[in-house]
Amino acid sequence: MTTGFKAGFVGLIGLPNSGKSTLMNFLIDEKVAIVTPRPQTTRRRVHGILNEEASQIVFVDAPGLVTAKPGLFDFLAKEAQEVMAESDALIAVLSLDLKSAEEAESIISMVSKSGKPWMAVINKIDLEALSHRSLILRNMLQDHKVPILSVSCLHRDKFQKEDREELITEIKKLIPESPAPLYDPELYTTESLRDLACEIVREKCFLNLKDEVPYSMAIRTIEFKEDADPIPRITLEIIVSKDNHKGIVIGKGGQLLKKIGQEARVEIEKLMGTKIFLGLKVSTREDWFQNKRIMKELGYYHES
Ligand SMILES: Nc1nc2c(ncn2[C@@H]2O[C@H](COP(=O)(O)OP(=O)(O)OP(=O)(O)O)[C@@H](O)[C@H]2O)c(=O)[nH]1
Ligand SMILES: [Mg+2]
Missing domain, CATH: 3.30.300.20 (K homology (KH) domain)
Structure with missing residues (x-):
């Protein structure tokens, strides 16, 4: 018997500084993850929970994907890999201000190889001088046949509410049915x-x-x-x-x-x-x- 309830972990995967933490805070409408203008801000995975009547999405904000080096970098790289492995679904976060097309390719390839259901979010679309990159990213994603949504989390007045609801609707399609929520529905984070x-x-x-x-x-x-x-x-x-x-x-x-x-x-x-x-x-x-x-x-x- 199905309950119709859905719940799952959704990992946010992208390069450092692509706006993953901002996106998670925006989606759950709470500040859980810290945000700064500099790369490698997030160090440890952070859970942000969106509770609705028929679903519970547990977002997992990961550190930006970096090449493993000894020490802290090794920790960040493993942390992002573990988030990919442990999530039920993934969101590839691709921002218009990324440094090169290769960087976007590497994220897309990693996420698609995971074998998990996924979608892409083109982020920071308020950066109008870079708007031509939207098309480049969409072309890169075309063969994967996944949902692609564009957002700006910083200028909510201009790029408003519909975005968020549309995004949440798409994300819900990616997560599995579940007999019950994964966490107490009163919580919006598992962080203490x-x-x-x-x-x-x-x-x-x-x-x-x-x-x-x-x-x-x-x-x-x-x-x-x-x-x-x-x-x-x-x-x-x-x-x-x-x-x-x-x-x-x-x-x-x-x-x-x-x-x-x-x-x-x-x-x-x-x-x-x-x-x-x-x-x-x-x-x-x-x-x-x-x-x-x-x-x-x-x-x-x-x-x-
Ligand atoms: N213009 C613009 N800037 C954004 C947007 N979203 C996030 N930013 C900015 O991008 C910078 C990085 O944001 P974060 O959310 O910390 O990025 P992150 O991907 O979590 O970074 P790491 O944790 O270092 O991997 C911050 O200065 C944000 O204010 C957006 O929609 N538009
Ligand atoms: Mg972050």
Whole structure:
């Protein structure tokens, strides 16, 4: 007997900076995944859940596909591969600002070889100077005979609601029937508040720091006391990989760290629906991303 209910994991696969995290937040209409203008923002897969009466789509936002290199890059590459393997269906995210046609070809070929049901999303269509690339991408996709939709997640006023509903309708066609939802339908993410708070701080670091500093940074919880009196008390550690990065993060007279803290606090307060105390500590763990033990401690770890 079929219930008519559908549920499944849908992996978002694309190059770094193609807008996967923005697209997921747009589809679930919540901010779960952090977004910055720089590649390799997403490090670990993040689940965003869209609950409807007859379906539950669990989006899996993966790190952008990168070539494996030792350390953190190896983790990112494996993470994206695992998302592909574990999803019921895939969305190839192709943005108009990609660097070359070969890059798009490589994503299309990887996703189609997975053997999973898939569709393509042409992203960032508000970049009008690059609009000719839409046609090039559509030509590349033609032989695959998959649904192709175009979106802009940033300019929702201009490229509005129909987009989102059309997209969701197509995505639902890709996922299997399921006797029940995969997660509690009250949830819009499987991330814990702790994880979300760390990610928000990492986002603000990315937005406030130049060059390589945020790339070799990790955030960890020191204390997370939701029932502290009079307001919840959260202290997080910003781990940098070189001692001279510490001063850069703290800034002159502590100004930069203060700004990062303020921006993150406002967002965490919105998420928790209450005022909070947010403390940030900066410490150095020399080249932590080359140290398996520390990588594991920070959650950047795969079994094999
Ligand atoms: N113009 C335009 N920019 C967009 C759109 N969607 C996302 N962006 C921008 O593209 C940049 C990257 O967005 P992300 O969502 O972080 O991209 P990502 O694919 O998750 O990147 P990684 O996590 O690094 O792989 C950000 O600056 C976004 O604001 C869009 O529809 N139009
Ligand atoms: Mg991302």
